[in-house]
Amino acid sequence: MSTIGVEGYVHSIEVGSFVDGPGLRYVVFLAGCPLRCKYCHNPDTWQCRGKMSDADSVLKNIGMTAEFLEAGDGGVTVSGGEPLAQPAFTAALLQGSKRLGLHTALDTSGYLGDALTDEMLVNIDLVLLDIKSWLPDVYRELTGVEVEPTLRLARRLSDECKPMWVRFVLVPGITDAHENVEGLARFVATLRSVERVEVVPFHQMGRAKWEQLGIAYELTDTQPPTDDEIQRVKDVFEAHGLPVDDGRFAPCGPVAARG
Numbered sequence: 001m002s003t004i005g006v007e008g009y010v011h012s013i014e015v016g017s018f019v020d021g022p023g024l025r026y027v028v029f030l031a032g033c034p035l036r037c038k039y040c041h042n043p044d045t046w047q048c049r050g051k052m053s054d055a056d057s058v059l060k061n062i063g064m065t066a067e068f069l070e071a072g073d074g075g076v077t078v079s080g081g082e083p084l085a086q087p088a089f090t091a092a093l094l095q096g097s098k099r100l101g102l103h104t105a106l107d108t109s110g111y112l113g114d115a116l117t118d119e120m121l122v123n124i125d126l127v128l129l130d131i132k133s134w135l136p137d138v139y140r141e142l143t144g145v146e147v148e149p150t151l152r153l154a155r156r157l158s159d160e161c162k163p164m165w166v167r168f169v170l171v172p173g174i175t176d177a178h179e180n181v182e183g184l185a186r187f188v189a190t191l192r193s194v195e196r197v198e199v200v201p202f203h204q205m206g207r208a209k210w211e212q213l214g215i216a217y218e219l220t221d222t223q224p225p226t227d228d229e230i231q232r233v234k235d236v237f238e239a240h241g242l243p244v245d246d247g248r249f250a251p252c253g254p255v256a257a258r259g
């Protein structure tokens with residue numbers, strides 16, 4: 001596949017992130033997302049609009065930072081929004097980054113995982129997979145969509161031994177029930193290629209954007225989890241033999257909005 005003439009909507013770009021995969025990252029945040037997570041920090045990424053860019057221009061800029069990224073043991077992360085909402089553009093960015101010899105990561109909710117072709121997968125070194133809940137009803141209530149496509153992608157990545165970092169956002173009163181955490185931990189433990197699990201504590205940093213956009217924000221009264229609550233959840237994953245790390249950010253969107 002050629003990257004020439006492939007265009008897509010870029011929400012923003014961050015050069016020098018340390019929280020979107022290993023090492024120093026060039027992160028391309030794409031516009032468009034079919035989910036409506038109640039805690040989303042960047043609801044301004046939901047619509048597929050904004051600055052239209054061509055893949056080769058983005059790749060040219062990535063190329064100019066390649067040495068810097070390599071020196072920082074990093075690479076390129078394609079994030080969103082949901083990058084698989086623009087699969088051709090995402091594929092071009094990943095392929096072009098690989099041609100530059102860089103490590104590549106795809107940061108996804110997995111909901112559009114069926115759009116991830118085998119050809120794209122070849123150009124991905126690591127998938128940062130958000131599994132926002134285990135219980136289907138909780139997932140649907142939290143995101144507005146079904147969990148099964150995400151689980152299907154997780155199984156496929158496991159079958160293909162594609163390295164994954166699984167991310168779980170701990171939202172008190174929504175995702176924290178033992179049944180939910182235990183079910184997810186049990187599932188993740190069946191996957192063969194999970195390198196780490198990140199437990200990300202909910203916080204209120206995204207609220208201002210919802211208000212700016214005039215969208216009703218439902219989590220006004222939800223408090224961040226306590227250290228004990230976070231530890232309890234980490235313990236559940238660890239009890240299943242999983243390597244657990246502190247979640248350093250809330251998923252999706254540029255760091256300025258993550259708090």
Ligand code: SF4
Pocket residue numbers: 033034035036037039040041042043045080081082109251252253
């Ligand atoms: S948190 Fe991510 S997956 Fe969820 S709505 Fe926001 S951009 Fe989409």
